[in-house]
Amino acid sequence: MVVFVAQRAWPTLSHEGLSWLGSGGNVDNQIGSMANTSSSPPASAFYLRAWPLMYGTLLTAGLAVIAGLVISLLTSIFIVDLAPPPVRRAMTPVIRLLASIPSVILGLIGILAVVPFVGAHLITGGEKESVINVIQLTGAGLLVSVFTLTVMVTPIMTALITEALGSVPRSWHEGAIALGLSPLRATIAVSLRAIRPAIIAATALATARAMGEAIVIDMVSGGKAFSPNPADGLIFIFEPLRTLASEIIDQAEGLSEPALRSSIYAFALLLMFSGFMLSIGSRLVRRPLRKYELSS
């Protein structure tokens, strides 16, 4: 698989080298001009600086996973420790349902319900006018992308963390309570520490999912390879962006153009590479924690 994709991506990589990963210029224009090159493109046709796309990918995935991690930790504590038994039994199918809702449905709700809402109520007319010459603020952008991605990754992480919490020996938790901790403090101090490897694994999986999600981002991100800039103040969260994955799906029509095709395969290679790095990285981080590994 790696060989196939790498082979297709080779022209771009060989022409552009590592500076391909850098920033500069407008990705939309660069890709647009690629579509017009001939079937045997000159080296200049491969010109592309992919940083805005990578930045969009990292930004959305990172924010969504951080939000998802906090929410899913709290939800897991709720399910395992706080919820009354009937609620606890009801939570499992609810989480499973949320995890199995196809992402295109989330995207649909995002684009038809959330985006217009954000556009109409959260962004003021003045804010829209202030940037009208650069970008359009319709509501589709960073905020909605991160929100939808969070809804996507939270159930996955919650399921994994809850399962791990459930496999912590009861006696550890009870021992901590016997030492005078409150039940909640015992969960935080003992159980959550014990399942750190599972939390890391869940985070890595969620990050991989969030980075690779193409359709949803394509629908709700505003479809412009603009890099949201925190220096812009509050409108930062409404600025449009594009990710590697959504760029692939967006340019799928142009696969017959050699320069464009090569660039798209290079995006895929980059995504694949980061996925591998994630799983290797999470293994390396988990290794020193292995003494906590529970036999489940």
Add this chain to the structure above:
Amino acid sequence: MADAERLPQPVLQAPRRRRGRRSSVRSWRRTDQLIWALAWLAGIGVCVVVGAIVAFLTAKGLGALSPKLLVTRPSPSVDQSGSGGFLDPIIGTLTLAAIGTLIATPLALMTAVWVVEYGRPRWLAATVETSIEMVAATPDIVLAIFGLALFQFGILAPLSFRGSGGGVYGRSFFAAGITMSLIALPLTYTATRNGLRSTPRQLREASYALGKTRAATIRRVLVPRVRSDVATGATLGMGRIIGSTAIVVLLLGATLQNSSQGSVPLLGFLRGTGSTLTSYVLENSPAGEGNAPQKAYAAAFVLLLIVLVLNAIVARISRIGDAAGLSAGRLSL
């Protein structure tokens, strides 16, 4: 031993519950109280989000859905009333789910049996395990684009749609279904492997003691035992296949109607391009070309119903498995 049995058994009593939990929360540290409140908020919030999604789609979907939509074919039209229903996408979804599951399930079962029961040479088993993990971590858009590269190869050209100039596009039900099996494979494999690993060794040894060979043990004892795990994994995989959009858009063409390639009835259909409910939703949303939100809502609602049914099946299978003491009843994904 006998003495010990005559001793009066200590009566075990459940420790009396301390004062109600609520009153103790007040005595906690401030930060703990905050976490307690946030945990409740998160738990309820997740339920509210799920409820809102289902309710919203049901309201919008039921309003837009009519029996006619389910049985008419989509057709190009400027306004929503003339653009037909989504019979083709439904057929596409079912076909892809069938192809993907039919390929993935036997493959996953055989791989899992080999890894757990034979697993020699060890490095090969470890490699298999790692590669399946890698496939599971690969985004489906990358799988899709890989599939596109693969099926554009000359040897595989008969499997897919050809352009008028004889160009191989690598797009067909075959191509998409085979790629789909890659996203179902890890789920089925993991479920089966866990089932096999949790099978007690005594069961195998008893079978050997009765004179069964290793192959017969696998066929007669182990495979029936992990049947519910396989079914759970396959159903989860089917859910993922049905929900995947990227592979459909890239490898099936996401065309309006399912169009056959060649004149052989079934083969032509499978070699042709088409669409599924997911791509139909995408195309009819404002992000696509159709821009018919009503149709998109209706199709999304049907999609949600299918997912709900699949979830119910998974829950049922694992409950049956639990009753027979077979599966661990995990909240697997």
